[in-house]
Amino acid sequence: MRLPDPIQTYFEAQSPQNKDTLAAAFTPDAVVRDEGNIHRGPDDIRRWWREAKQKYRHHAEPLDVAEAAGKTVVRARVSGDFPGSPAILSFTFRLAGDRIAELEIG
Template identity: 30%
Template sequence: MNLPKVVADLVEAQNRFDSVAYANCFSETALVFDEGKTHHGRKEIEHWIADSNERYKATMKPVGFEEKETESLLKAETSGNFEGSPIVLTYHLEIVDELIQSLKITG
């Protein structure tokens, strides 16, 4: 599967549980929407993913990718320490200047 570099970097960082590298895939003003909460900016995103990694130890295996006009959709089999694992989640990405500007994760 041919993923944009920033998406491939995001998956690799997640699978290494590297919260700094994960956050560096986002712009300084990026937003993440996950589990009913919004995380603003790279520092908040880094704290959110570090906490998530600690709790869930989730890894991602891309199973589909589609680019639309205003967003890209990454479908990934996500496995970890959570009920229902593994599950296919959809990562709704807005990519601007090769960085992620927004991410919304849905089931």
């Protein structure tokens, strides 16, 4: 499966080594929606990602990808230290050029 480069970077990043590489995949005004919270900009996104990796020790394995209404939707099997693991989650990305402008996880 071929994912756009910034989305591939998102799924390949490992904490804490790649937190800056991950943050650079997002636009300066990017927004992430996850677990009922909104995270804005690279610093907030870096912090959210690092804290989630520490808390859940999770890994997401992309299963399939689809394009819908200008967005890229990746279904992934997420395994980690959380109830119901593994779970199938949808990662909905909106790209702006070669970077992620929006991500919603649900």
